[in-house]
Amino acid sequence: MTAIETDEIQRVTVLGCGTLGASWAALFLAHGLDVAAYDPAPGFAARTAAAVEAARAQLAELGLRGAGTLRFHAKLEDALAGADFVQENAPESEAVKRALLAEADRLLPPAILIASSTSAMLRSAIVADCARPERVLVAHPFHPPHLVPLVEIVADGPAVAARACAFYARLGRRPVVLNREMPGHIANRLASALYREAVNLVAEGVASVADIDAALCNGPGLRWAAMGPHMTYHLGGGAGGIRHYLDHLGPSQVRRWASLGNPDLTEDVKDRIVAGIAAEADGRSVEALAARRDAALIAILGARIEVAGEAPNRS
Amino acid sequence: MTAIETDEIQRVTVLGCGTLGASWAALFLAHGLDVAAYDPAPGFAARTAAAVEAARAQLAELGLRGAGTLRFHAKLEDALAGADFVQENAPESEAVKRALLAEADRLLPPAILIASSTSAMLRSAIVADCARPERVLVAHPFHPPHLVPLVEIVADGPAVAARACAFYARLGRRPVVLNREMPGHIANRLASALYREAVNLVAEGVASVADIDAALCNGPGLRWAAMGPHMTYHLGGGAGGIRHYLDHLGPSQVRRWASLGNPDLTEDVKDRIVAGIAAEADGRSVEALAARRDAALIAILGARIEVAGEAPNRS
Incomplete structure (x- = not known):
């Protein structure tokens, strides 16, 4: 297959728009990418839009104010049309992920990478029903992914891993590559x-x-x-x-x-x-404590960016 | 015994002036306390003075510019004369610490607390030769202690622990109290x-x-x-x-x-x-990497202080 160059990626499809999907969407948008968001839950667009807005406000504090466009789709086919990259964040159910990844694999041209955010599952399990499993990888973020830089990559081989790393690095993430899959990653x-x-x-x-x-x-x-x-x-x-x-x-x-x-x-x-x-x-409520954690994370990330050149998140 | 109030502490004796002792000394000085430094090694004063200066420059970046006086003593008795508090940082040898703590205990009025920085040893072991073990505690810092706020307290009981906590809190540290001793503390x-x-x-x-x-x-x-x-x-x-x-x-x-x-x-x-x-x-050399770690720590601590009121190091 002819791989799409990661610096050509302009439209990302986000599959599954819970907390994780909204956070990813905000990160992509803040870096100027367009996002097509899909979720089977009725009324997801309004909830997702609000969560994305809150996350984008936090990213703006870190100087990330890219202006990608966000569109919502209730049909998977519509969400995948024209996608350059896919980030899947369905519930942590093997059956759900297997079916969704297989369907996305069937609908997308072979050059497009499909990344799963799974934290609990092995890549080998969730790609089992895909016709072209080699373009499906794990790219596991750490909550909240629009703030925490880590992305753990489990791929079919070094070529796919390198393409995924280049994409996430472009978004200021710090990808790390597993040589082989392990429950819980690293x-x-x-x-x-x-x-x-x-x-x-x-x-x-x-x-x-x-x-x-x-x-x-x-x-x-x-x-x-x-x-x-x-x-x-x-x-x-x-x-x-x-x-x-x-x-x-x-x-x-x-x-x-x-x-x-x-x-x-x-x-x-x-x-x-x-x-x-x-x-x-x-x-203090869970919401108040989460807001406090995010404020501390934003301050710490800002401090680390200031000592950049020697930035810890590049190490 | 009549306990000295921790806000009356003005002179701290630092026993053992390796990396740890110098770092403690810098912290005490930067908070305006006077330090009497003791080490049996010949020529320790010049080495310690240089290490203290370097640490004080880092503390100044965090706005800590207190002007305590630093004196060096080759004799233990001289170093302990007039001490309001003692921080012991001898090598991690049980025999050395037992003997040094017993001698300090013998020389000091009973109201004075003696804190050991030990990381590896249990309080019960190192106080074994003291006549008044109840005023000897573990106050274990995390390297480098002039930057990292944690101090782990193992004391004879809650009253001594509370006095030690009040002292370290005054220095911007975050003391935590162990209910009972454990190898490696927390x-x-x-x-x-x-x-x-x-x-x-x-x-x-x-x-x-x-x-x-x-x-x-x-x-x-x-x-x-x-x-x-x-x-x-x-x-x-x-x-x-x-x-x-x-x-x-x-x-x-x-x-x-x-x-x-x-x-x-x-x-x-x-x-x-x-x-x-x-x-x-x-x-990159160990020195260069340590300088990079310290720069990152200073930046992160500065950021945490900025979000203070809600500061994580008070949690």
Whole structure:
């Protein structure tokens, strides 16, 4: 097939317009791309338009004010007509995604890439009914995708991965490529590993939920916004770097691993987490907390862009 | 004992002036406190003075320009004379810390708190030779402590913990309190749990070291600079919050936990991490990378201070 060059992409079709789809649409529009949005839910256009507007206002704070056009379609065929790229965000049901991707694959010329935002499923499972699975990939964003730069790519091979990376990089995203598919890709596996210990510390009564949260976002979480875990230990090794670290402190890491917890998520532990969150939230609604998170993310992203050239999101 | 009020603390004695001690000293000075620095190593004053100057320049970028005085002492008794608070940063040797803390305990009036920066040791072990162990606590910072706000407190009881928290909060730190001691406290346990999976992804050949690092600092790491893991899943639960999340997605977390790796840190895995870091560093020295990390941290901290009132480091 003749691949469409990623710098020729002008129209993106967004399949599935929940929170994720609206966020993607806002990002595409803010970079000047046109978006054709499709969702089978009645009345999705008004909800999506409102969510897109809110996200575009946030992107404008980061200086992204591109003026792509947004159109809504109730029929899949209409939404796919003229698409240069497709971002699929259907519910996390294997049956739903398999059917939708197969239908999109059937309707689209072979040069067009179809990217699935799936967080929970493997590429091999969701492309199973596609006639041309090689042009279907996973491109998993991190919530909210119009702000968080990460996109995890699982593709049929390096050529498709490179084309997808070029497209997302053009949108200021930081694509990373998996050499092979893994449940949870990379980032959610790292997050789950950390969360298991965060739950363990609650189960063991070591500290309050609020203090465990504060320990992360004022300690390693803060540092990880600047630099990943391997590089962090490279700097922890001093002049000898990661080799020195692994040779001298590797054994203490391995001992620490052995001491980590493997908690049961019992009703009692869940109750303690819920009570701890109530104390930490201190009356603030989920909406207020999400707005606060987004304000912090926008401020942090702005700061990282300012130190660009040396920008962490290029590392 | 009559406790000294934390707002009366004017002179802090810093015991042990390696990287950590110098960083603490700079923080105290930038908040207008006087510092008496002690280290048994010959010629430590010149090295410490240079490190303190560099850190104070970074603090000045954050608007912290207090003018405390810094004095160097080669004798422990001289350094402790007139101290209102002590921060100990001796090498991570139990014998060294036990002896030093016992000697400081012997020399100081009982109202003075003695805080150890230990990352690896339990409070119960290092206070074993103290006559008044109840005024000796762990106050573990995260590197570099003049920039990263977290301080983990392990104390004999809530009264001492509260006094220490008040002191560190006055310095713009975010103290968290452990209800009981744990190896690695909170933050290094969370970091180790995550690193085990980061090493596993290298061992399993899932992605490059650089892409694993980028996945963290452009995804969950970025978000964790704004909000801790429990609160993140509270927002992930939508309107139903953490209860909805735990009831509906808790089982998939537990399944994910079961799928996480338990890698051996073999010579082969170490070689692959070292090679991966060489590729990621791309010729940049440890010093250059550390300077870049610090610049990013300063920018991020500045951004968080700007969204203050709602500041994440107060959460």
